[in-house]
Amino acid sequence: MNTFSQIKAVAFDLDGTLIDSVPDLAAATRATLEELALPLCSDEQVRSWVGNGAEMLMRRALSFALNTAVTEEQLQACMPKFMHFYGLNLQQHSQLYPGVESVLEQLQQAGYRMAIVTNKPYEFTLPLLKAFNIDAYFSMVLGGDSLSKMKPDPLPLQHILHEWRLETEQLLMVGDSKNDILAAKSAKVASVGLTYGYNYGEDIGLSGPDAVCEQFSEITALLKLRDKATEQ
Numbered sequence: 001m002n003t004f005s006q007i008k009a010v011a012f013d014l015d016g017t018l019i020d021s022v023p024d025l026a027a028a029t030r031a032t033l034e035e036l037a038l039p040l041c042s043d044e045q046v047r048s049w050v051g052n053g054a055e056m057l058m059r060r061a062l063s064f065a066l067n068t069a070v071t072e073e074q075l076q077a078c079m080p081k082f083m084h085f086y087g088l089n090l091q092q093h094s095q096l097y098p099g100v101e102s103v104l105e106q107l108q109q110a111g112y113r114m115a116i117v118t119n120k121p122y123e124f125t126l127p128l129l130k131a132f133n134i135d136a137y138f139s140m141v142l143g144g145d146s147l148s149k150m151k152p153d154p155l156p157l158q159h160i161l162h163e164w165r166l167e168t169e170q171l172l173m174v175g176d177s178k179n180d181i182l183a184a185k186s187a188k189v190a191s192v193g194l195t196y197g198y199n200y201g202e203d204i205g206l207s208g209p210d211a212v213c214e215q216f217s218e219i220t221a222l223l224k225l226r227d228k229a230t231e232q
């Protein structure tokens with residue numbers, strides 16, 4: 001029996017897994033820094049700062065711009081600005097990664113239950129899923145602030161196991177970051193690491209997921225789903 005043979009439900013990470021969201025996150029980060037008359041950052045820097053939610057992104061951005069550690073007061077003063085700017089343009093420059101819609105469709109057809117487990121604040125998560133017209137695939141959507149702890153803590157995955165009455169062998173976590181893989185390991189569920197997303201510039205394979213995929217479409221083969229689009 002392979003690692004994935006008992007999977008009934010899949011928890012997907014969002015940023016860097018389903019959606020390339022860095023261009024809009026970077027624009028909002030720069031708009032915040034600009035309003036504070038601080039040096040601006042590049043998209044590439046933001047790519048390496050995403051992964052632990054909006055507050056940690058701003059903490060990293062401020063610490064770069066101020067070239068020193070950031071106080072709680074400085075961070076809390078700039079959060080409303082970032083939330084405002086990001087909320088204005090969630091999807092102007094962001095894109096779904098290739099193959100995402102078709103794989104979600106195939107998984108739905110095959111009867112898998114699907115959830116989003118992201119560290120992005122919940123208030124941005126649902127609008128972003130709606131903007132790309134993929135919200136209906138997910139019967140549970142957890143943002144970084146939906147529960148008391150976010151990934152790499154196992155709590156969001158444990159919440160799904162509990163709510164959906166699943167055994168650990170029945171849930172799969174798919175993500176681009178070591179936070180996704182660490183959360184899966186702590187929750188004792190299988191994980192797939194994607195190489196194209198954001199992982200602080202590190203190789204996702206080093207976190208030890210059960211499988212590494214270069215493209216989202218490879219998930220169908222792992223779950224032994226036939227690609228109906230290419231099937232004659």
Ligand SMILES: O=C(O)COP(=O)(O)O
Pocket residue numbers: 013014015016050051052053054057117118119120121177
């Ligand atoms: O917002 C973040 O920092 C990361 O979000 P993700 O968990 O969907 O990758």
Ligand SMILES: [Mg+2]
Pocket residue numbers: 013014015016017051175176177197198
């Ligand atoms: Mg991610």
